[in-house]
Amino acid sequence: MKHLLQDLKVNINDKIYIKDPESSDLGKRIIEHSILMIQEIGFESFTFKKLGEKIGSNESSIYRYFENKHKLLLYLTSWYWGWLEYQLVFATNSISNPEEKLKRAIEIITQTIKEDSSFSHINEVLLNKIVINEYSKSYLTKEVDHENKEGYFLIYKRLVTRLKEMIHEVDKKYKYPSSLASTIIEGALHQHFLKEHFATITDCSEDVSPSTYFIDLVFKSLK
Amino acid sequence: MKHLLQDLKVNINDKIYIKDPESSDLGKRIIEHSILMIQEIGFESFTFKKLGEKIGSNESSIYRYFENKHKLLLYLTSWYWGWLEYQLVFATNSISNPEEKLKRAIEIITQTIKEDSSFSHINEVLLNKIVINEYSKSYLTKEVDHENKEGYFLIYKRLVTRLKEMIHEVDKKYKYPSSLASTIIEGALHQHFLKEHFATITDCSEDVSPSTYFIDLVFKSLK
DNA sequence: TATACTATGATAGTAATACTATTATATTTG
DNA sequence: CAAATATAATAGTATTACTATCATAGTATA
Secondary structure, three states: OHHHHOOOOOOOOOOOOOOOHHHOHHHHHHHHHHHHHHHHHOOOOOOHHHHHHHOOOOHHHHOOOOOOHHHHHHHHHHHHHHHHHHHHHHHHOOOOOHHHHHHHHHHHHHOOOOOOOOOOOOOHHHHHHHHHHHHHHHHOOOOHHHHHHOOOOHHHHHHHHHHHHHHHHHOOOOOOHHHHHHHHHHHHHHHHHHHHHOHHHOOOOOOOOHHHHHHHHHHHHOO | OHHHHOOOOOOOOOOOOOOOHHHOHHHHHHHHHHHHHHHHHOOOOOOHHHHHHHOOOOHHHHHOOOOOHHHHHHHHHHHHHHHHHHHHHHHHOOOOOHHHHHHHHHHHHHOOOOOOOOOOOOOHHHHHHHHHHHHHHHHOOOOHHHHHHOOOOHHHHHHHHHHHHHHHHHOOOOOOHHHHHHHHHHHHHHHHHHHHHOHHHOOOOOOOOHHHHHHHHHHHHOO
């Protein structure tokens, strides 16, 4: 799979950035080190000034790529969802049995990302952790309706819709395929968070993965 | 019910505040107007200075009640979960049939808060909206483990645990009662958010309430 | 009734944040 | 080689998130 993904470019809404970070060396360093830094100190403490110092560049140069750190977060999380969508399509495309296909899809979506894949400057393991800890902040804002109209959440919504369609294929009479799909995707992030920080209110642990729980939940609901 | 609740005081961890806002007129105005203001302009734009201006008081006086706006958010959301816990216990206490009890519990937890109840200075309708839009931000921080140890999320975790126990009473063999309980509570907030802002990825709407969806989901999973 | 204590308010000040603007310099391209 | 472009350096602004100090009004107490 690695070499196939090598040349894949996740297509991100170009209103999210001012200058495409994939188009230059500095841009790639911004992406690479913003992931490391946000994971390390958290999104609230992260600033363009600190990032500039880290990559031996200047605050003002980073502002030429992204309007502000909120847009950078939208970029990173869009990239993540786009990457996950690719994993999903790639892994399920050849499966014809709808139950098997859905099961595999849930596994992909709820898994803990374990190893680095082929994008040299993007660490998906850390990016997954950032999504768990920060994704909600990208849409829980007063600007969400406007940003949604601009298409900033398109990749995420497309992923939910893909999952919804797989659910529908398994049970055409099930009444809440969209809600179930959005519950799986958001709920998986939440269970991963609970596992790390509020272990008493989840059954997920070293031994029980969110995948196991969600597969059980979904297949009991269908048919 | 109203007069019964009248004298109820939600018991909040006293490390969350410096001075109990329930103990003075200024304190109550801080709570009342912070709810109005956070709902109006969002938590990010909300500042103690603006709040001071609104209530004809001073920034420095508000700092005598809360260390910072994060702690104020913890206070407001703890109050909300405490209030909801009371609603839950009150409404389900007399029900002996476990299925009925659980069904009623899910209804309480996933409902849209519709009318003002008896707390004169606290608007639960707006507070519910704040919880939907801002609650995640209170725990998606780098300080979460420390604050959890201090007991800042106790009421929330207790509510999840109560729901978990009700699930367990319905199906003692079900393997994921905690995860299911936390999924319902977090998922309900999420579905309410989607209904308002991302209607295409939910089945919840004017006609279909999150309650309907979650009751279906839960009872199909049990027994 | 004097005084002491408490709550609140007013003012000032600080470091950091989140930018914008301008100018300088290095690199690429035509 | 000139021109265009990218990046870096520097400076400056308004706002935020506080802390500290002092003044004052009201209440409790001796």
